[in-house]
């Protein structure tokens with residue numbers, strides 16, 4: 168598929184809204200992430216917002232379309248951009264955040280793509296990992312109350328990822 172940045176940006180404001188909603192859901196723990204990737208960055212209008220949120224981070228946009236990347240380099244001069252297929256892309260430096268909006272559905276094989284991307288994330292330091300698990304457990308616990316017999320249905324930690332094409 169050929170991507171036309173001018174056509175894509177014709178409805179730029181409308182397209183930006185879900186991207187900002189998604190960004191608002193990222194509750195990255197301190198310290199601020201040092202390496203942030205915008206996967207399928209398109210014309211870079213979200214990439215530049217990622218840089219505003221984490222100004223000290225190295226923000227890297229990845230996209231397969233050269234015209235989109237030309238636009239992105241102009242829109243976000245403080246970010247880096249590389250042309251790559253995100254199905255095979257491998258990070259040089261393990262990112263703390265991989266952000267991606269309106270992009271992964273363009274590629275199939277999510278059963279292998281998602282684990283591949285997750286595996287590239289930098290691991291949290293042990294104390295932050297413990298902090299995250301405590302907060303996650305506290306958030307999930309009300310949804311898995313103890314039953315009258317003292318047991319909990321599905322008492323193990325899980326991540327639910329729901330995707331549809």
Ligand SMILES: C[S@@+](CC[C@H](N)C(=O)[O-])C[C@H]1O[C@@H](n2cnc3c(N)ncnc32)[C@H](O)[C@@H]1O
Nearest residue numbers: 207208209230231232235252253268269270273
């Ligand atoms: C709908 S645009 C989204 C752009 C941006 N993330 C946003 O939210 O505005 C989808 C982008 O994904 C890129 N893309 C689609 N398939 C790709 C692939 N396999 N590898 C790299 N980029 C891809 C396209 O070039 C396009 O720029």
